[in-house]
Amino acid sequence: MCGIVGYAGDEDALPVVASGLKNLEYRGYDSAGVALLDGDVDVFKSSGEIDGLTLPDRHDASIGVGHTRWSTHGRPTDENAHPHTDCSGDIAVVHNGIIDNYDELKTSLAEDGHEFRSETDTEVVPHLLEERYDGEDLLAAVEDVVDRLEGSFALAVTAVGYDGLVVARRDSPLVVGESDAANFVASDVTAFLEHTQDVVFLEDGDVAAVTGDSVVVRQDGDSVTREAQTVDWEADSAEKAGYDHYMLKEIHEQPQALRQTISGRLDVASGTVDLDLDLPSNYLKSLEEIQIVACGTSYHAGLYAKRLLEEHADVRCSVEVGSEYEFTGGRDPWRTLVVAVTQSGETADTLRAMRKADAAGARTVAVTNTVGSTAAREANDVVYIRAGPEIGVAATKTFAAQVTTLSMLTVAIGREREALAGDRASTLLRNVRGLPGAIQQALDDADRVRETANELADSDAFFFIGRRLGMPVSLEGALKLKEISYAHAEGFAGGELKHGTLALVTEDTPVLATLTDGANPRETLNNVKEVQSRGAPVVGVSSLDDAESYLDVGFDVPELGELEPLVANVYLQLFAYHVADALERNIDKPRNLAKSVTVE
Amino acid sequence: MKAVILAAGEGNRLRPLTERRPKPMLPVGNRPVLEHVLEAVADAGIQEVVFVVGYERDRIQTYFGDGDDWGVDIEYAVQDTQLGTGHAVLQAENFVSEPFVVLNGDRVIDDSLVSAVVDRVWDGESPVVSVTRVDNARNYGVVELDGELVHAIYEKPGVDESRSDVINAGVYGLEQGIFDAIRETDTSSSSELELTTTLDAMAREGGVAAVRYSDYWLDISYLWDLLSVNAAVVSQVDERAAGEGVPDAAVAAESAHVAESATIQPRVALGDNVSVGPNAVVSNAVVLPDATIEAGAVVRDCIVGENATVGPNSTVVGGDARIVVEDEVHRDVRLGGVVGDNAVLGGGVVLDPGTVVGNHARIASGVAVSDRVPSGAEVRRG
Numbered sequence: 001m002c003g004i005v006g007y008a009g010d011e012d013a014l015p016v017v018a019s020g021l022k023n024l025e026y027r028g029y030d031s032a033g034v035a036l037l038d039g040d041v042d043v044f045k046s047s048g049e050i051d052g053l054t055l056p057d058r059h060d061a062s063i064g065v066g067h068t069r070w071s072t073h074g075r076p077t078d079e080n081a082h083p084h085t086d087c088s089g090d091i092a093v094v095h096n097g098i099i100d101n102y103d104e105l106k107t108s109l110a111e112d113g114h115e116f117r118s119e120t121d122t123e124v125v126p127h128l129l130e131e132r133y134d135g136e137d138l139l140a141a142v143e144d145v146v147d148r149l150e151g152s153f154a155l156a157v158t159a160v161g162y163d164g165l166v167v168a169r170r171d172s173p174l175v176v177g178e179s180d181a182a183n184f185v186a187s188d189v190t191a192f193l194e195h196t197q198d199v200v201f202l203e204d205g206d207v208a209a210v211t212g213d214s215v216v217v218r219q220d221g222d223s224v225t226r227e228a229q230t231v232d233w234e235a236d237s238a239e240k241a242g243y244d245h246y247m248l249k250e251i252h253e254q255p256q257a258l259r260q261t262i263s264g265r266l267d268v269a270s271g272t273v274d275l276d277l278d279l280p281s282n283y284l285k286s287l288e289e290i291q292i293v294a295c296g297t298s299y300h301a302g303l304y305a306k307r308l309l310e311e312h313a314d315v316r317c318s319v320e321v322g323s324e325y326e327f328t329g330g331r332d333p334w335r336t337l338v339v340a341v342t343q344s345g346e347t348a349d350t351l352r353a354m355r356k357a358d359a360a361g362a363r364t365v366a367v368t369n370t371v372g373s374t375a376a377r378e379a380n381d382v383v384y385i386r387a388g389p390e391i392g393v394a395a396t397k398t399f400a401a402q403v404t405t406l407s408m409l410t411v412a413i414g415r416e417r418e419a420l421a422g423d424r425a426s427t428l429l430r431n432v433r434g435l436p437g438a439i440q441q442a443l444d445d446a447d448r449v450r451e452t453a454n455e456l457a458d459s460d461a462f463f464f465i466g467r468r469l470g471m472p473v474s475l476e477g478a479l480k481l482k483e484i485s486y487a488h489a490e491g492f493a494g495g496e497l498k499h500g501t502l503a504l505v506t507e508d509t510p511v512l513a514t515l516t517d518g519a520n521p522r523e524t525l526n527n528v529k530e531v532q533s534r535g536a537p538v539v540g541v542s543s544l545d546d547a548e549s550y551l552d553v554g555f556d557v558p559e560l561g562e563l564e565p566l567v568a569n570v571y572l573q574l575f576a577y578h579v580a581d582a583l584e585r586n587i588d589k590p591r592n593l594a595k596s597v598t599v600e
Numbered sequence: 601m602k603a604v605i606l607a608a609g610e611g612n613r614l615r616p617l618t619e620r621r622p623k624p625m626l627p628v629g630n631r632p633v634l635e636h637v638l639e640a641v642a643d644a645g646i647q648e649v650v651f652v653v654g655y656e657r658d659r660i661q662t663y664f665g666d667g668d669d670w671g672v673d674i675e676y677a678v679q680d681t682q683l684g685t686g687h688a689v690l691q692a693e694n695f696v697s698e699p700f701v702v703l704n705g706d707r708v709i710d711d712s713l714v715s716a717v718v719d720r721v722w723d724g725e726s727p728v729v730s731v732t733r734v735d736n737a738r739n740y741g742v743v744e745l746d747g748e749l750v751h752a753i754y755e756k757p758g759v760d761e762s763r764s765d766v767i768n769a770g771v772y773g774l775e776q777g778i779f780d781a782i783r784e785t786d787t788s789s790s791s792e793l794e795l796t797t798t799l800d801a802m803a804r805e806g807g808v809a810a811v812r813y814s815d816y817w818l819d820i821s822y823l824w825d826l827l828s829v830n831a832a833v834v835s836q837v838d839e840r841a842a843g844e845g846v847p848d849a850a851v852a853a854e855s856a857h858v859a860e861s862a863t864i865q866p867r868v869a870l871g872d873n874v875s876v877g878p879n880a881v882v883s884n885a886v887v888l889p890d891a892t893i894e895a896g897a898v899v900r901d902c903i904v905g906e907n908a909t910v911g912p913n914s915t916v917v918g919g920d921a922r923i924v925v926e927d928e929v930h931r932d933v934r935l936g937g938v939v940g941d942n943a944v945l946g947g948g949v950v951l952d953p954g955t956v957v958g959n960h961a962r963i964a965s966g967v968a969v970s971d972r973v974p975s976g977a978e979v980r981r982g
Contacts, residue, residue, distance in 0.1 A: 242651075249662070259855055263872075433890075440890075
């Protein structure tokens with residue numbers, strides 16, 4: 001949510017910053033801007049997508065920052081686009097996050113004669129810096145100013161008189177990339193992966209001075225050392241490889257992503273998994289409840305895992321939306337494990353929930369895709385889903401990798417609790433291992449999904465139904481369709497249809513039913529009959545061999561036990577994609593949305 | 601200089617393995633043939649590559665992405681219908697602006713061949729056709745040489761017409777003029793537009809240079825070729841061997857799982873996420889990703905498809921077979937059997953030598969099968 005990129009080195013900064021912005025476009029795309037330092041500060045910014053930003057053909061500056069915006073304070077206008085500057089135009093700031101006390105700061109700065117040009121919270125920062133900056137020691141000025149800010153931020157600042165950038169982080173992601181010739185900063189490593197894979201993740205409260213040949217990190221005025229890490233993601237992943245959209249590329253990457261997810265972690269024959277977790281056996285045995293906290297698609301993965309955990313690990317499990325989470329209800333924190341599921345590891349709502357659990361004394365496990373992310377660092381334990389970078393705003397392969405990882409976690413916990421017998425664990429793991437092959441079969445049928453989507457694209461609304469493990473998949477199917485096609489879609493438990501929504505079902509409202517193992521398909525088939533008798537077209541994703549006669553279109557899911565609904569989900573992903581494509585939507589950049597929601 | 605790699609073809613004679621993937625994606629030594637070609641190109645110093653893709657192109661695009669893993673930039677030109685190699689080259693017209701090399705994406709070659717062609721093209725020669733010697737020349741485009749010049753190219757001549765064992769090695773050096781030449785080629789004798797037809801016409805006018813090549817040149821024309829080409833590649837890359845119980849002349853993907861008591865013999869490649877159960881024996885075999893070989897199974901001279909299952913104690917006996925492909929009889933070919941993608945052999949199934957089980961086919965426990973089982977079929981005891 002908002003992307004920052006910065007460069008300090010010997011080469012021209014402009015192309016690096018511009019390509020970095022393009023790589024970060026998934027974080028926001030309603031305005032963009034660049035500031036280049038070359039004796040003085042030149043700012044280029046405008047509302048609209050990055051491709052619409054007018055930049056010079058070349059520019060001699062070797063220091064620069066860029067920003068792509070997802071609006072929180074102030075509409076997407078040219079004035080509200082970052083970078084923001086002070087009155088003199090010598091200090092430029094880009095910011096991700098929300099400054100809570102900007103109103104009072106702005107009032108007091110205005111009284112002192114500062115002129116504001118935008119409606120943003122960010123603009124107070126350059127003006128505050130103008131008060132403090134002596135023209136040389138930008139690091140000290142930024143350290144002073146961040147002390148006065150309340151809220152969350154990742155800041156990158158460049159100013160006349162200083163030969164580099166100063167960055168600061170509090171509750172918003174910021175990473176420094178190091179190479180021999182230059183140093184980089186960004187909200188996310190994908191911004192500069194093509195230049196270096198050696199990175200330093202900043203921590204909350206860090207302020208860093210980044211020049212072409214040095215990186216100095218300070219916290220509370222003292223120098224600190226932050227360990228350098230190597231990110232083994234390939235820059236490749238930020239390109240489309242002949243596909244029309246990242247989303248379609250990522251849907252097709254699912255078999256290989258899942259092979260990575262499970263590689264070296266499971267032993268089917270013995271029914272055991274190794275997730276490198278540090279959860280003592282006695283602790284797991286004493287657990288009374290597992291709480292899963294997550295948002296959006298990750299929340300649906302959590303709902304899927306809840307059923308698996310309750311059944312195989314014999315432990316009560318609840319799933320809560322991150323923003324609604326409270327540690328209440330008479331729970332014993334020592335007997336409650338909180339599992340935070342977040343692709344980016346930076347989802348503000350989920351981090352907030354995790355911190356509440358931590359403050360209450362509960363143990364936390366992060367299930368995330370992002371090494372070095374805030375969730376990974378703050379949780380007591382972390383399990384990586386290893387899906388590789390996901391650029392499409394609509395999460396696809398990471399949902400599959402989350403459910404796969406949570407299935408393995410279920411086996412790990414169930415075995416430790418002695419609730420899951422070896423043969424049942426073995427069956428579940430055999431199905432986990434079968435996921436890549438089964439999903440490939442769904443992908444092989446993509447042409448038929450496209451035909452079906454094209455026929456139904458202009459419908460009034462879409463309803464997704466499924467029971468048990470088919471329920472979270474129905475929610476997820478509806479969410480995908482909403483996100484990228486803007487069609488009205490609802491997902492719910494099959495049994496709930498007759499309790500209200502059936503009133504909306506007409507000949508122009510297709511119903512998509514998940515009819516697989518693990519989803520009580522026979523019962524859902526009765527719901528299919530209810531809607532069919534009202535004329536609704538029915539699309540079934542099914543592993544039943546006799547469902548065809550009740551379906552207008554059927555897609556086959558190979559045998560995979562309780563993981564069949566996860567394979568069914570791949571058909572629903574393809575359906576959402578092709579409906580959106582038929583409606584000519586901007587699939588990788590759906591309106592109003594951005595990936596990695598780092599504001600609450 | 602850019603390289604254009606032709607990877608749009610289907611590979612009819614390799615069914616069922618090519619029903620769900622293009623021929624260049626068949627794995628030898630656990631890596632697609634196309635990856636071997638790409639590496640030869642990259643090792644020859646070429647950094648910009650155009651893949652001409654068509655049939656099942658998702659598989660190629662998903663695997664190779666934008667080429668960063670190989671240090672090259674890959675662009676994709678789409679050939680919607682496969683109308684011959686000349687037509688395929690035309691699809692790359694908007695991607696190249698200077699002399700370029702063209703390669704077939706389904707032949708394993710050494711980078712020295714690419715370098716040799718590149719050098720000649722830089723020297724201003726064009727077109728350049730590479731040639732090599734093989735035993736079974738009549739299966740390929742036979743080339744008649746006249747010193748350093750190509751005199752003529754005959755596409756798959758019969759036994760009688762074959763006057764030479766020198767064949768077209770499938771690596772060409774070309775320049776912009778070739779596009780018009782292809783368009784102007786007389787296609788009245790064939791429905792497909794072959795690059796060799798155009799080059800043959802140019803050769804007869806005396807304008808095609810030849811580059812001789814004598815290092816390895818491996819083609820997969822038939823299913824059994826996959827085993828021999830895999831064996832040749834596996835024995836070269838033995839330093840890649842991974843996993844306990846895997847001998848030098850075999851490879852296993854890092855994510856493959858081999859039970860301790862299983863025996864993996866030489867000339868075996870086990871793909872990603874493959875599982876080999878206790879006491880199973882695997883010898884001279886290509887096992888594609890996600891396949892399962894259950895406890896006690898014996899798999900010899902065999903190709904096991906993606907996500908296929910060879911049930912417990914099933915036996916692929918192995919050895920020589922007589923196989924009919926497109927109405928042509930092949931005797932004494934080494935192919936124990938093929939288990940298609942997603943096919944399932946139950947427990948104790950026996951495959952006679954040369955049996956080809958189609959994709960998604962299911963063979964019930966205890967059945968002995970021979971010849972061909974069509975894709976999607978179910979075979980019960982009876």
